Amino acid sequence: MLFLLVRIGADRYAIDAVNIVEVLPLVAIKRIPRSAPGIAGIFDYRGAAVPAIDLTLLALGHEAKDLLSTRIVIVDQADGKGGSRALGLIAEGATETMRLVETDFVEFGIANGSAPYLGPVTRGPRGLIQRIELERLLPESVRDLLFAPALAG
Amino acid sequence: MNDLTIRQRIVAGFGFVLIVMIAMELVAYSRLTIVQGEVTKLRVNSLPGLYHSAELLNAWETRYGLTERMVAQTGATDQLLQQYASNADEEASILRQYEGDVLGDDGRKAFVEFEAVRSSYQLAEAQVRQLSSSNRNKDAARDALRRTLDPDFAKLRASLQGIVASNRDNAINSAQQMNQAVGSTVDTLFVSFVVGALVALLCGYLVQRDITAILHRVAGIANQIAGGDLDVEPAERRSGEIGMLLAAFDRMVASLKGLANSAELIAGGNLTVAIVPQSTQDLMGNAFANMVHSLSTLVTEVHKSGIALNSSLTEIAATSKEQQATATGTAATATEIGATSNEISATSRALVKTVGEVALVAEETATLAAGGQAGLVHMDETMFNIMEAGAVINAKLTILSEKAANINQVVTTITKVADQTNLLSLNAAIEAEKAGDAGRGFSVVAIEIRRLADQTAVATYDIEQMVKEILSAISAGVMGMDKFSEAVRSGKQEVEQIGAQLSQIIERVRALAPRVEFVNEGIQAQASGAEQITQSLVHLTTAAQQMVESLQVSTQAVDELNRVSTGLRGGVSNFKSAA
Numbered sequence: 001m002l003f004l005l006v007r008i009g010a011d012r013y014a015i016d017a018v019n020i021v022e023v024l025p026l027v028a029i030k031r032i033p034r035s036a037p038g039i040a041g042i043f044d045y046r047g048a049a050v051p052a053i054d055l056t057l058l059a060l061g062h063e064a065k066d067l068l069s070t071r072i073v074i075v076d077q078a079d080g081k082g083g084s085r086a087l088g089l090i091a092e093g094a095t096e097t098m099r100l101v102e103t104d105f106v107e108f109g110i111a112n113g114s115a116p117y118l119g120p121v122t123r124g125p126r127g128l129i130q131r132i133e134l135e136r137l138l139p140e141s142v143r144d145l146l147f148a149p150a151l152a153g
Numbered sequence: 154m155n156d157l158t159i160r161q162r163i164v165a166g167f168g169f170v171l172i173v174m175i176a177m178e179l180v181a182y183s184r185l186t187i188v189q190g191e192v193t194k195l196r197v198n199s200l201p202g203l204y205h206s207a208e209l210l211n212a213w214e215t216r217y218g219l220t221e222r223m224v225a226q227t228g229a230t231d232q233l234l235q236q237y238a239s240n241a242d243e244e245a246s247i248l249r250q251y252e253g254d255v256l257g258d259d260g261r262k263a264f265v266e267f268e269a270v271r272s273s274y275q276l277a278e279a280q281v282r283q284l285s286s287s288n289r290n291k292d293a294a295r296d297a298l299r300r301t302l303d304p305d306f307a308k309l310r311a312s313l314q315g316i317v318a319s320n321r322d323n324a325i326n327s328a329q330q331m332n333q334a335v336g337s338t339v340d341t342l343f344v345s346f347v348v349g350a351l352v353a354l355l356c357g358y359l360v361q362r363d364i365t366a367i368l369h370r371v372a373g374i375a376n377q378i379a380g381g382d383l384d385v386e387p388a389e390r391r392s393g394e395i396g397m398l399l400a401a402f403d404r405m406v407a408s409l410k411g412l413a414n415s416a417e418l419i420a421g422g423n424l425t426v427a428i429v430p431q432s433t434q435d436l437m438g439n440a441f442a443n444m445v446h447s448l449s450t451l452v453t454e455v456h457k458s459g460i461a462l463n464s465s466l467t468e469i470a471a472t473s474k475e476q477q478a479t480a481t482g483t484a485a486t487a488t489e490i491g492a493t494s495n496e497i498s499a500t501s502r503a504l505v506k507t508v509g510e511v512a513l514v515a516e517e518t519a520t521l522a523a524g525g526q527a528g529l530v531h532m533d534e535t536m537f538n539i540m541e542a543g544a545v546i547n548a549k550l551t552i553l554s555e556k557a558a559n560i561n562q563v564v565t566t567i568t569k570v571a572d573q574t575n576l577l578s579l580n581a582a583i584e585a586e587k588a589g590d591a592g593r594g595f596s597v598v599a600i601e602i603r604r605l606a607d608q609t610a611v612a613t614y615d616i617e618q619m620v621k622e623i624l625s626a627i628s629a630g631v632m633g634m635d636k637f638s639e640a641v642r643s644g645k646q647e648v649e650q651i652g653a654q655l656s657q658i659i660e661r662v663r664a665l666a667p668r669v670e671f672v673n674e675g676i677q678a679q680a681s682g683a684e685q686i687t688q689s690l691v692h693l694t695t696a697a698q699q700m701v702e703s704l705q706v707s708t709q710a711v712d713e714l715n716r717v718s719t720g721l722r723g724g725v726s727n728f729k730s731a732a
Binding site: 002004017018020022023024025068069071094095096097 | 568569572573575576579580582583586587596600603607
């Protein structure tokens with residue numbers, strides 16, 4: 001299985017390539033004041049306003065650095081009602097892919113209630129890699145809020 | 154006679170003279186009163202009567218003359234009549250005045266007779282004048298004149314002559330009486346003067362004789378006392394002023410004897426004598442009391458002073474010996490100073506030589522400094538060249554910096570291309586994965602592309618680093634050049650300052666030459682001064698030796714003085730002081 005490797009802080013994380021639509025360079029993000037935690041704002045993707053989640057902001061509380069390697073990863077996000085929607089993830093160090101075996105990932109045994117999107121880990125050539133579970137990335141309430149305008153539209 | 158006081162004698166003598174003078178005065182007064190009466194008579198009656206009667210005789214003579222001329226003259230008689238009238242007025246006036254002068258019964262009788270004769274003459278004269286008023290009767294008038302008027306005029310003249318003679322007799326009589334009275338007065342006055350003078354001489358002689366005798370005696374006593382001899386025999390008891398004077402002399406002698414005894418006691422050293430002044434006016438008593446008091450104080454003081462003098466003399470003797478030692482030391486020191494002064498003189502001569510060398514060195518220094526100044530000017534130019542070269546280097550570095558910035562831009566472009574390539578390869582790999590087995594080959598290509606992109610990125614990173622290093626090196630070089638320029642500029646300023654200082658040094662060194670000359674003169678003057686000091690010190694040494702000798706003499710004098718002081722204290726101890 002192919003995974004896109006990203007960095008949050010100093011650690012490396014993996015996103016399943018199956019869910020990835022496209023990797024884009026960092027574009028201008030329209031900020032949304034007083035939004036839910038981790039929401040960086042919205043941006044224009046092929047004529048549609050797509051919400052963007054800053055993984056660094058979500059996990060560590062500070063915005064991702066503005067580097068060439070910091071990119072927007074467009075993923076398909078299940079809306080919980082049988083459909084899916086495009087969602088932008090702002091991630092640092094999104095410059096390489098890696099082929100990993102599904103069974104190599106193991107639960108590390110520490111329950112993490114506040115960050116349910118962090119899944120099992122595996123060993124990579126430069127240390128441990130933790131998988132990001134996209135379906136658990138947003139709480140339901142936030143997901144409903146994000147995708148409600150689309151339903152109405 | 155001896156019992157009378159001097160006052161009584163003088164009063165008696167002068168009183169007797171006074172009585173004589175009063176008697177003389179009374180006699181003179183009575184005589185002179187008579188003279189005064191006669192003089193009054195002479196002045197008031199006799200002399201005016203004589204004068205007026207003579208006048209009257211004259212007037213009548215004139216009148217008779219006028220009548221004769223009238224009778225003799227023919228023609229105008231107006232002038233004669235006029236003279237006639239004035240003569241009549243004059244005669245009447247004289248007659249009135251004479252009436253007051255008539256004196257005595259004889260005079261009165263003569264005057265009455267004259268009046269009768271005058272009346273008869275006037276009648277006869279009137280008749281003659283009547284006849285002579287017309288020219289025809291001139292002969293008759295002449296006849297009447299001869300017959301009646303001439304006898305009447307003869308009687309009138311005789312009567313008037315009698316009156317004149319009577320008046321003359323009166324005047325002579327008065328004068329004779331006056332003469333007699335004055336003569337008796339002169340006699341009286343002469344006698345009185347002689348008597349008074351004799352009495353006064355007698356009284357004066359008596360008084361003078363007594364007073365002179367007493368005063369001679371008193372003067373003898375006073376002379377004896379004045380000569381210091383107090384053994385005066387007591388005077389006999391007498392009353393009056395002389396007695397009082399002699400008693401006062403006795404008291405004075407007694408008092409003086411008491412004081413003399415006290416003085417003897419004091420002279421003998423007994424100062425406990427009690428001197429009681431008789432009053433505050435008693436000069437001698439007070440003076441003796443003061444003297445005893447002062448002597449007591451003096452003796453005490455002298456006693457104390459003798460002791461103090463003794464100790465002082467001891468001190469003076471010690472001091473004198475010390476001074477002697479000091480003077481000897483001074484002489485030795487003076488000799489040493491003389492040697493030192495000679496050394497100073499020699500050193501001064503050596504200094505003169507050294508100063509000459511200093512002048513030479515100063516000239517060399519000035520020359521060297523001038524050479525240094527020229528070198529500094531050259532150095533200043535070099536510094537300027539260095540500064541210009543620094544500016545050129547700075548410009549080159551700026552150009553280099555710009556080039557490096559251009560390289561940076563190229564690197565950025567390469568980086569962007571590599572980034573795009575990486576992104577592309579990522580998306581390609583993802584797409585190939587989604588395509589499954591069909592995309593397997595494409596996936597390999599994508600990975601290869603990404604590897605190349607990553608290598609490019611690494612290479613560009615390296616270039617970027619190098620360019621950054623170059624840029625920092627350039628900026629460091631620019632800063633270094635700036636510092637260098639600054640250092641060169643400040644060095645240039647310092648060189649200029651050093652040049653100015655060298656100029657000053659040259660100036661000072663050149664100014665040194667006359668001062669060195671001045672110093673030279675001063676040192677020579679010092680050398681000659683030192684020689685003079687040496688000579689003076691020789692004199693000083695001689696003086697110190699003389700002082701030693703004189704101090705020895707003064708030590709002997711102090712010893713003598715000490716002996717005298719001891720004698721003085723012995724003499725003072727003879728006085729027994731009341732204090």
